[in-house]
Amino acid sequence: MPLNTLLDALFPRGHAVAVNDAVLTGSASTDEGQVTVIGTADKLEVGVDHALTLAAAVLASTAADPRRPIVMLVDTAGQRLARRDELLGINGYFAHLAQTLDLARRRGATLVTLVYGESVSGGFLSFGLxxxxxxxxxxxxxxxxxxxxxxRVTKQPLEKLQALSQSSPVFAPGVENYVAMGAVHTVWEHDLAQALLEALRTPADGDRRAVLGAQRGGRTLAASVAAAVVAGDA
Known part of the structure; x- marks a missing residue:
């Protein structure tokens, strides 16, 4: 879906979202009030400058109104694999971005992500996730x-992982597999503005991804293992 069409569908009351170097920043009106909008476009490979821009938008939002919801729109091909970004320590910039979002959450902001394009690797982990x-x-x-x-990371044959991906969502890409694992809560197919309102009105209840994954059959052991660790049984 084209970005302008998506924005109009999500925010029929109006929006003021700027796109600079494929980074989205701005605000929009909803039936729940004003929300801050940040995100990426055009399959952006997120680099240090992009991470700083996104982090600055989050800090400005929580400074102006700590409880204002933040809506994150994701279309990223991952982190930028450039010498400059690596030498500057891109992991630190991503950590800074993640910390600003954690600060916003702890100050009372609801954080909602919608993946409308691609979501890959560090470009997704550091803000959308x-x-x-x-x-x-x-x-x-x-x-x-x-x-x-x-x-390459697990030192397992590619053919073995390809075979596992046929039966286990953990090894397979795609929205349906991430829904099964609990990483994606729902798929929005029809009235996007109403879906967003329902998400904004749903209270945060901690990190329930492992529980959802167990309920949906996509991650059968994560929740029980985590519970055993907490209880001191593992």
Missing amino acids: MADHIHALPDAQVRVMDLRAMA
Whole structure:
């Protein structure tokens, strides 16, 4: 869905969202009041400058109105793999962005993410995946690490991981698999403005992704193992 069409569908009451270097910043009106809008466009590879811009928008929002919701719109091909960004310590910039979102949450802001394009790797982990609730459009592409990269990291044959991906959502990309794992709460298909309102009105209840994954059959052990660790049984 084109970005302008998406913004009009999400915010029929009006919006003032600027796009600079494929980074979205601005605000919009909803039936729940004003919200801050941040995000990425055009499959942006997020670099240090982009991370700083997004973090600055979050800090400005929580300074102006700590309880104002923040809506994050995601279309990113991951982190920028450039020498300059790596030498500057891109992980630190991403950590800073994640910390600003944690600050906004602790100060009372609801954080909602909608993946409308791609969501890959560090470009997604550092801001979109930080939300209280994460949603996606049906044709969005969600993956944290593709199987080729996973094979290099885990030292497992690519063919083995490809076979596992046929039966386990943990190894497979795609919205439906991330819904099964609990990482994506719901898929928005019809009235996007109403879906956003429902998300804004849903109270945050901690990180329930492992519980949802167990309920949906996509991650069968994560919740029980975590509970055992907390209880001191593991």
